[in-house]
Amino acid sequence: MSIVRNLAVSAAVIAAAGAAVAWFLTAPSKVDALMLEALETGDPTRGEQVFWAGGCASCHAAPQASGEDRLVLAGEVRLQTEFGTFVAPNISPHPQDGIGGWSVGDLANAMLHGVSPQGQHYYPAFPYASYTRMKPQDIADLHAFMATLPPVEGRAPENELSFPFTMRRGVGLWKLLFLDGSPAVALADPSPEIARGQYLVEGPGHCGECHTPRNALGGLDASRWLAGARAAEGDGTVPNLTSGEGGLSDWSEDDIAYLLESGFTPEFDSVGGSMASVIHNMAQLPASDREAIAAYLKAIPEHADAY
Amino acid sequence: MRIFAFAAAAISVTMSGAIADPIEDRKAHMKERGALMRVLAPVAQGKQDFDAAMVMDALEKLQANAEVGRDVAAFWPEGTDTGDSKSSPNIWADLEGYQAASDKYAADVAAAVEAAPQDLAAFQAVFGPAAANCGSCHEKYRQ
Numbered sequence: 001m002s003i004v005r006n007l008a009v010s011a012a013v014i015a016a017a018g019a020a021v022a023w024f025l026t027a028p029s030k031v032d033a034l035m036l037e038a039l040e041t042g043d044p045t046r047g048e049q050v051f052w053a054g055g056c057a058s059c060h061a062a063p064q065a066s067g068e069d070r071l072v073l074a075g076e077v078r079l080q081t082e083f084g085t086f087v088a089p090n091i092s093p094h095p096q097d098g099i100g101g102w103s104v105g106d107l108a109n110a111m112l113h114g115v116s117p118q119g120q121h122y123y124p125a126f127p128y129a130s131y132t133r134m135k136p137q138d139i140a141d142l143h144a145f146m147a148t149l150p151p152v153e154g155r156a157p158e159n160e161l162s163f164p165f166t167m168r169r170g171v172g173l174w175k176l177l178f179l180d181g182s183p184a185v186a187l188a189d190p191s192p193e194i195a196r197g198q199y200l201v202e203g204p205g206h207c208g209e210c211h212t213p214r215n216a217l218g219g220l221d222a223s224r225w226l227a228g229a230r231a232a233e234g235d236g237t238v239p240n241l242t243s244g245e246g247g248l249s250d251w252s253e254d255d256i257a258y259l260l261e262s263g264f265t266p267e268f269d270s271v272g273g274s275m276a277s278v279i280h281n282m283a284q285l286p287a288s289d290r291e292a293i294a295a296y297l298k299a300i301p302e303h304a305d306a307y
Numbered sequence: 308m309r310i311f312a313f314a315a316a317a318i319s320v321t322m323s324g325a326i327a328d329p330i331e332d333r334k335a336h337m338k339e340r341g342a343l344m345r346v347l348a349p350v351a352q353g354k355q356d357f358d359a360a361m362v363m364d365a366l367e368k369l370q371a372n373a374e375v376g377r378d379v380a381a382f383w384p385e386g387t388d389t390g391d392s393k394s395s396p397n398i399w400a401d402l403e404g405y406q407a408a409s410d411k412y413a414a415d416v417a418a419a420v421e422a423a424p425q426d427l428a429a430f431q432a433v434f435g436p437a438a439a440n441c442g443s444c445h446e447k448y449r450q
Contacts, residue, residue, distance in 0.1 A: 063447075064443075064446055064447050234450065236393075258352075262348075262438075262442070263441065263442040263445070264348065264441070267341055267345070268341040268342070268345045268348060269337075269341050270341075270441035270442050271442075271445065272393065272395070272445035272446060272448070272449025273395065273446070273449060276442050276445050276449075279442060
């Protein structure tokens with residue numbers, strides 16, 4: 001055998017091994033069965049709070065829906081990004097078209113690991129990179145609440161993505177790089193209020209998904225956490241929530257909590273676009289949660305505008 | 308009082324109909340609305356004492372501002388969707404809906420003036436629905 005042929009064989013073996021390792025590493029993972037068993041039966045009343053904190057209605061209810069219509073989770077909201085158009089699915093409790101057939105474990109796999117009941121990766125347009133920080137009991141409560149909502153018939157259209165983003169397995173690689181359940185910022189000895197705010201902002205509230213800049217691969221840049229970003233859709237920007245230059249240094253905690261309740265800034269401008277929808281959700285939370293978010297935002301590291 | 312003076316001046320300018328730069332003009336118009344909200348909202352929140360005369364004065368100015376704002380064609384003419392503006396393309400895609408939203412807001416403010424609230428509870432009852440227009444309109448028509 002010639003040296004060239006030997007080399008070719010070795011290269012092929014290495015490539016095959018590499019592909020096997022990559023295939024293994026990008027495999028969808030699931031939540032621990034023992035952890036699921038330890039959960040209490042979901043409480044729909046607590047679950048409703050999780051639902052609003054998680055902002056589910058902003059993508060899964062109809063655009064500009066208000067009141068009871070925010071509980072009709074037919075999907076179809078289109079998120080137009082540089083990777084293509086993501087279409088939010090029907091997550092109403094319809095047994096075939098929605099998620100009515102899902103167990104608590106299915107919902108936990110989806111939200112904590114970004115994995116479907118069929119064992120496929122979801123695209124991170126579904127903000128599981130934040131939801132992964134949620135308490136499993138919150139997922140069980142949310143599951144109980146969502147079962148009480150009206151079932152809606154009909155499936156939303158498929159995503160419209162271009163190659164290579166059509167390859168779901170590739171999301172496994174993205175997860176290896178960016179799916180990390182540890183806190184986004186390290187806070188020294190936070191008060192219970194700040195800790196609650198940290199949970200709400202970094203977990204269910206998924207504020208960082210829009211307010212933190214992303215790197216070239218679409219991962220959040222934790223070194224500029226909540227420092228503002230270019231909008232995923234259109235050519236606008238998303239504001240800096242830290243107290244650095246361009247951020248919220250002039251805002252009191254009261255101002256922040258009032259914005260989350262009413263949509264009004266201290267100048268009595270009223271926020272628009274997707275943040276107006278977020279306000280609908282935040283307004284449903286107990287005042288103490290909005291105050292906790294404000295306390296957390298005042299406690300995080302300051303950065304100048306990141307866009 | 309300075310806010311009132313500013314608001315009155317701004318209203319007289321916009322009412323004169325001299326609209327040269329629609330983007331600048333609609334921004335000034337909205338800022339004036341915000342300045343009046345800044346007077347009224349803290350009263351509704353209970354952070355500022357209720358003073359019937361002061362509230363009525365601000366409400367009347369808010370009504371004048373809202374009436375002027377119903378002229379969608381003057382403030383949001385075709386072709387002013389680009390530039391330094393946070394107006395959403397939805398305005399031009401749905402001019403009828405946007406006109407209806409402006410009319411509804413003006414009607415809710417007019418109803419508040421009509422009610423002439425004499426105490427905090429009466430004021431809150433009419434101010435709440437009027438102020439709710441800000442968020443609902445901005446959700447669709449502002450970026």
